[in-house]
Amino acid sequence: MEVIVHKYGGTSVGTPEKIKNVARRVKKTRDAGYEAVVIVSAMGHTTDELIDLMHKVSNNPDPREYDMLVSTGEQVSAALLAMALQGLGCPAVSLTGGQAGVVTEDIYKKARIKEIKLDRLKKELKAGKVVVVTGFQGIDSRGDIITIGRGGSDTSAVAIAAALKAQVCDIYTDVDGVYTTDPRIVPAARKLKYISYEEMLELASLGAQVLHPRSVECASIYDMVIHLRSSQNETEGTYIMSPERISEEGGKMEKKEAVRGIALDENIAKIGILKVPDQPGTAAELFGALAAEKINVDMIVQSIHSAGTQADMAFTVDRPDLKRAVEVTERAARQLRAENVVSDSDVCKVSLVGIGMVSQPGTASKMFAALAEEKINIQMISTSEIKISCVVKAEQGKKAVQVLHKAFGLDKVA
Numbered sequence: 001m002e003v004i005v006h007k008y009g010g011t012s013v014g015t016p017e018k019i020k021n022v023a024r025r026v027k028k029t030r031d032a033g034y035e036a037v038v039i040v041s042a043m044g045h046t047t048d049e050l051i052d053l054m055h056k057v058s059n060n061p062d063p064r065e066y067d068m069l070v071s072t073g074e075q076v077s078a079a080l081l082a083m084a085l086q087g088l089g090c091p092a093v094s095l096t097g098g099q100a101g102v103v104t105e106d107i108y109k110k111a112r113i114k115e116i117k118l119d120r121l122k123k124e125l126k127a128g129k130v131v132v133v134t135g136f137q138g139i140d141s142r143g144d145i146i147t148i149g150r151g152g153s154d155t156s157a158v159a160i161a162a163a164l165k166a167q168v169c170d171i172y173t174d175v176d177g178v179y180t181t182d183p184r185i186v187p188a189a190r191k192l193k194y195i196s197y198e199e200m201l202e203l204a205s206l207g208a209q210v211l212h213p214r215s216v217e218c219a220s221i222y223d224m225v226i227h228l229r230s231s232q233n234e235t236e237g238t239y240i241m242s243p244e245r246i247s248e249e250g251g252k253m254e255k256k257e258a259v260r261g262i263a264l265d266e267n268i269a270k271i272g273i274l275k276v277p278d279q280p281g282t283a284a285e286l287f288g289a290l291a292a293e294k295i296n297v298d299m300i301v302q303s304i305h306s307a308g309t310q311a312d313m314a315f316t317v318d319r320p321d322l323k324r325a326v327e328v329t330e331r332a333a334r335q336l337r338a339e340n341v342v343s344d345s346d347v348c349k350v351s352l353v354g355i356g357m358v359s360q361p362g363t364a365s366k367m368f369a370a371l372a373e374e375k376i377n378i379q380m381i382s383t384s385e386i387k388i389s390c391v392v393k394a395e396q397g398k399k400a401v402q403v404l405h406k407a408f409g410l411d412k413v414a
């Protein structure tokens with residue numbers, strides 16, 4: 001019998017009514033003659049609430065107890081879903097990550113999944129039961145409950161689907177797919193039928209937070225197709241899969257577009273360090289100091305000064321890290337005898353993403369021309385094979401996305 005793997009996010013199991021709704025969907029799958037495994041997140045904002053609770057009793061919570069606490073959210077939704085299924089006359093059992101054989105590294109709060117021991121899962125399936133598994137957690141070599149990082153249920157689902165050799169992993173959520181850009185910014189944004197793992201990873205890390213990035217990474221390793229779709233209707237969502245599969249499935253037309261999606265990251269800030277003596281080791285020193293403080297640096301630009309003995313460097317960080325990053329940079333600037341440090345949080349980053357860019361020259365120049373026409377000034381630029389990002393003034397970010405969406409022909413044809 002073929003096995004179908006479903007994952008339901010927090011909003012999709014947010015109320016008892018919604019849990020019953022999920023149960024009806026799952027039962028339908030099973031009635032159609034499939035084995036069904038369902039991975040669930042915690043109900044609504046349960047995980048956040050548990051963390052709030054934690055801060056009320058401790059200023060310095062023990063990571064082991066953190067995992068013990070936050071893993072309970074998923075146990076609630078798993079047990080309730082199993083009961084709802086039983087109520088519909090559908091045999092079901094809920095399992096914790098540990099019971100389902102999800103083995104993780106021995107690291108609290110953010111472990112990776114090492115392997116999935118399928119014995120128990122298979123036994124329950126064979127007994128004719130729907131198996132509901134808690135997302136976001138596993139068990140380590142010590143037998144401790146371990147969580148795998150916020151938003152990790154997507155990754156649990158993909159890992160379990162891969163272990164079970166399912167054809168696809170259906171991830172049900174409150175959006176109905178991946179769009180060319182945020183439809184709240186561009187109402188004409190189109191839902192994509194297919195998107196490659198690489199493009200999805202770029203969009204996810206750029207702020208289109210529909211999927212846990214590690215789930216996409218995991219899916220690409222095991223060539224697992226993710227079907228991201230709405231839990232509110234039966235409409236097909238977006239298939240996330242390898243470019244090879246996309247062309248096999250007839251996605252050729254779409255693949256030709258150089259740009260598949262546009263992302264806006266409004267959570268960044270820019271730091272400049274000016275007139276740094278131009279000699280080996282300066283960048284290593286500055287970025288080493290930032291890394292030591294666990295500050296994530298994104299775009300980095302270095303430019304030369306006319307005299308040729310000094311250079312300016314600029315880079316971006318996550319906005320909440322700005323204050324710390326400026327302190328570290330000022331310290332480094334004194335050591336390096338740089339002239340001064342400037343910073344600006346009134347910026348955002350607009351990025352074009354598409355694997356077709358490599359083979360289609362002119363994408364960058366077209367982007368710059370479209371922005372110039374709207375008098376949007378570009379402060380920083382960075383490129384990779386599948387992405388071009390520009391930093392612009394914060395208030396111009398949405399306008400930039402709208403202009404580019406149109407310029408690259410991504411608007412829905414009416």
Ligand code: ASP
Binds near residue numbers: 010047136
């Ligand atoms: N409940 C966990 C969280 O809120 C895991 C998840 O939803 O994927 O981060």
Ligand code: MG
Binds near residue numbers: 009041151154212
């Ligand atoms: Mg999630």
